[in-house]
Every structure is written in structure tokens, then in C-alpha cells.
Amino acid sequence: MKNVSISVFAFNVQNNLNEMVDLKKVAGKGIKNIFTEYMKDIQDKYESIPSKEKVYKSEYHIVEEKTDDDEREKYTFMFGKIKTGSYGIASEIVDSETGELIHTKTDKEADVLPFYFCMAIPASGKDEVYKGLLIFQTIGINSMRSTFETSFNRRIKEIDKNLKFVVGHLAPISYIQNYMDHGILENIILTKYKKYEDPADRAENGFDWEKQELNINKPKNFLLKKKDAILNYLKGGTGFSEIVEINDFGFKYDVLKFDFKLGSRTKRINLSNLEKVAITEDVTERVDMKGDYPSQESMKTVMEETVEEYMSEIGAI
Known part of the structure; x- marks a missing residue:
């Protein structure tokens, strides 16, 4: 299902x-x-x-x-x-x-x-x-x-x-901050899109872009280190690509999502586009x-x- x-x-x-x-x-x-x-x-x-x-x-x-x-x-x-x-x-x-x-x-x-x-x-x-x-x-x-x-x-x-x-x-900063203060960060989901270079790959998959995803489960102490950086970004500051630092893996993400659990409910917050x-x-x-x-x-x-x-x-x- x-x-x-x-x-x-x-x-x-x-x-x-x-x-x-x-x-x-x-x-x-x-x-x-x-x-x-x-x-x-x-x-x-x-x-x-x-x-x-x-x-x-x-x-x-x-x-x-x-x-x-x-x-x-x-x-x-x-x-x-x-x-x-x-x-x-x-x-x-x-x-x-x-x-x-x-x-x-x-x-x-x-x-x-x-x-x-x-x-x-x-x-x-x-x-x-x-x-x-x-x-x-x-x-x-x-x-x-x-x-x-x-x-x-x-x-x-x-x-x-x-x-x-x-x-x-939609979400006011206070709403997201409430999840950071009182919720549990369950997952960080990072996604990047890479254009297929080989025309055969594009034809086989039916589209031009390859999607790659990296999941970080139950990241320890992440919010202690990065809460201020996230709030700064939400207030219109720069630094989207530095919120999660994984340069050692050569993974430059295009999409950043967080899964927060608060009580019995889990919400996914997508920070990739500040306007949306x-x-x-x-x-x-x-x-x-x-x-x-x-x-x-x-x-x-x-x-x-x-x-x-x-x-x-x-x-x-």
C-alpha cells in the first residue's frame, strides 16, 4: 500500500x-x-x-x-x-x-x-x-x-x-521553530537532480533528469548546531546549501526536507524554495x-x- x-x-x-x-x-x-x-x-x-x-x-x-x-x-x-x-x-x-x-x-x-x-x-x-x-x-x-x-x-x-x-x-517561522524546539528530528532528506548526459539514458527513463536522494536517519545533535542557520535562512538570509554540510560525499543538494515528530504526528517540511x-x-x-x-x-x-x-x-x- x-x-x-x-x-x-x-x-x-x-x-x-x-x-x-x-x-x-x-x-x-x-x-x-x-x-x-x-x-x-x-x-x-x-x-x-x-x-x-x-x-x-x-x-x-x-x-x-x-x-x-x-x-x-x-x-x-x-x-x-x-x-x-x-x-x-x-x-x-x-x-x-x-x-x-x-x-x-x-x-x-x-x-x-x-x-x-x-x-x-x-x-x-x-x-x-x-x-x-x-x-x-x-x-x-x-x-x-x-x-x-x-x-x-x-x-x-x-x-x-x-x-x-x-x-x-504558508508556515510562519514560529510554526517551524515550534517543531525544532519541541519535536524530534527523525530524518533529513537531501535530493539532487543531475541531467542525463547520454541520450540513451534519457530515452530509456522518459525524462532528462536523474534523481539522487540521500537520507540521514535520526541525526544526532543536528539542531543544536544548525538551528540558528535554519532560522536565518527562513528570515531571508543566505546559506541554504550550508545548512547540511556533506561536502565529503560530493553531494550538493537541490532539495532539503526535514521529518519532525511531535506527539503522535510526523510532519515533513520542505525548505527548498523560501517562497513556497x-x-x-x-x-x-x-x-x-x-x-x-x-x-x-x-x-x-x-x-x-x-x-x-x-x-x-x-x-x-
């Missing part, structure tokens, strides 16, 4: 001056109505993103206004399910048990997988709201983020060409599986709980 994870981001909508606009009034509609229209419009057949060689289609969506015990509005919760997959490379489908060729897939056929996601914006009363929460479910190495980010931005621009949908930095610091959490043990995929109800519950946690952390509720 593949691991089921969620990745948490912030989102906003910006005008052509790169100024954030009120999410409740985007293009005179508001993000809630744009989300509903978007999901309804792609429910009948698969749409295509030629530039990314992706197809996608909505399967389910719901919008709920969440309130506290006193019936005061907390946030708008938008939850959905999208099927998406890639095309563009011909391949052979083989039965792993018999070794027999079952089907020859053309470059126009796509393998599609179902993914859940949610958007949430805090209630504000009469105040404006400029940032929301965006959570994607992943399964194994597969995700729908690229598909959604591109297609939803396309929908925003269809409504108003001067607007753009931006997915970016990503937080990933393995939720395999928290969802019910139906066959190879998480059930809709359990996935919705996990995302609701995660929204509550992050909204509270950033002071939105």
Missing part, C-alpha cells in the same frame, strides 16, 4: 500590480463561488492542459461554513475530489504476475488517479481576507498540485485577465482505505482537522 500524505500551502489572488485582492470579492464573485463554478464546469468530461500534458476532471465537491460552539463563523471550507493524470509518453502495460503484455499505451492516453483537496478562508466579519489555506492529498509520489494550480489560475484569468492565482509560503515552504504530513494511519485509495469521509475529516490546526496557529480563528 502506498503512503497517503497531505501537503499544506497558502494561497492568494493578485492583480497585475502584484497586490493581493480580497478573497471574498475576487472578480465580483469571491473565491467560494469561483471554486463551485470551476468544479461544476469540469465534472462532465476530462479537460486538458497541453503545456503540462495533463488531464483532469472533478468528481465531487462541497462548500461548508464552519462555526464555533457559539455559532460564530470561523471559516469557509471547500472540499473536492479531482481525477488527474499525465499523457505524452507511449508505454507498455505488463501484468506484474504473469509478465505478459496487456496493453500498449499511446502518447495520447493518460493514467488518471483520484485526489482530494481543500481550500479554506477565514471568516472576517467586515474585514478583508487576503490569504487562504490550500491542502492537497498525495499518494506515494503522485500529486494533483500542478494540475490544480495551473487549471484554477486559468479559470481566474478567464474571469479577469488581470488577476492571477498564487500558491506559496511546503509542509507535508503522512496521514496513512489516520484515513480509512477503500481498495488502493483513502475514503472520502476519512480524508475530509483529516483535512478539516488540519485546517483547524493551521488556522489556529496563524491566528485566523
Whole structure:
């Protein structure tokens, strides 16, 4: 069984001056109505993103206004399910048990997988709201983020060409620092990408880059030595490549991730792009599986709980 994870981001909508606009009034509609229209419009057949060689289609969506015990509005919760997959490379489908060729897939056929996601914006009363929460479910190495980010931005621009949908930095420094202060650093994951020099290797693997990964399990005293360096980087300083020093191995990393355990929960924090610091959490043990995929109800519950946690952390509720 593949691991089921969620990745948490912030989102906003910006005008052509790169100024954030009120999410409740985007293009005179508001993000809630744009989300509903978007999901309804792609429910009948698969749409295509030629530039990314992706197809996608909505399967389910719901919008709920969440309130506290006193019936005061907390946030708008938008939850959905999208099927998406890639095309563009011909391949052979083989039965792993018999070794027999079952089907020859053309470059126009796509393998599609179902993914859940949610958007949430805090209630504000009469105040404006400029940032929301965006959570994607992943399964194994597969995700729908690229598909959604591109297609939803396309929908925003269809409504108003001067607007753009931006997915970016979520975690405040205090949030990450809390994990460094009170959590346990379980793993450091370093990844680098190297371009295949031999055209035969590129043809055999179907892409131009080779991925190499190095895992450091339960690093001893790492945070005692490197906590200040990490915080300096998060505050906009330099030194990303010096956070983990492994020059003796000749491994210059492009991607840096930390696995922190706090209580019974483990979160993966990706520091590779300061503008899009990503937080990933393995939720395999928290969802019910139906066959190879998480059930809709359990996935919705996990995302609701995660929204509550992050909204509270950033002071939105």
C-alpha cells in the first residue's frame, strides 16, 4: 500500500500590480463561488492542459461554513475530489504476475488517479481576507498540485485577465521553530537532480533528469548546531546549501526536507524554495482505505482537522 500524505500551502489572488485582492470579492464573485463554478464546469468530461500534458476532471465537491460552539463563523471550507493524470509518453502495460503484455499505451492516453483537496478562508466579519489555506492529498509520489494550480489560475484569468492565482509560503517561522524546539528530528532528506548526459539514458527513463536522494536517519545533535542557520535562512538570509554540510560525499543538494515528530504526528517540511515552504504530513494511519485509495469521509475529516490546526496557529480563528 502506498503512503497517503497531505501537503499544506497558502494561497492568494493578485492583480497585475502584484497586490493581493480580497478573497471574498475576487472578480465580483469571491473565491467560494469561483471554486463551485470551476468544479461544476469540469465534472462532465476530462479537460486538458497541453503545456503540462495533463488531464483532469472533478468528481465531487462541497462548500461548508464552519462555526464555533457559539455559532460564530470561523471559516469557509471547500472540499473536492479531482481525477488527474499525465499523457505524452507511449508505454507498455505488463501484468506484474504473469509478465505478459496487456496493453500498449499511446502518447495520447493518460493514467488518471483520484485526489482530494481543500481550500479554506477565514471568516472576517467586515474585514478583508487576503490569504487562504490550500491542502492537497498525495499518494506515494503522485500529486494533483500542478494540475490544480495551473487549471484554477486559468479559470481566474478567464474571469479577469488581470488577476492571477498564487500558491506559496504558508508556515510562519514560529510554526517551524515550534517543531525544532519541541519535536524530534527523525530524518533529513537531501535530493539532487543531475541531467542525463547520454541520450540513451534519457530515452530509456522518459525524462532528462536523474534523481539522487540521500537520507540521514535520526541525526544526532543536528539542531543544536544548525538551528540558528535554519532560522536565518527562513528570515531571508543566505546559506541554504550550508545548512547540511556533506561536502565529503560530493553531494550538493537541490532539495532539503526535514521529518519532525511531535506527539503522535510526523510532519515533513520542505525548505527548498523560501517562497513556497511546503509542509507535508503522512496521514496513512489516520484515513480509512477503500481498495488502493483513502475514503472520502476519512480524508475530509483529516483535512478539516488540519485546517483547524493551521488556522489556529496563524491566528485566523
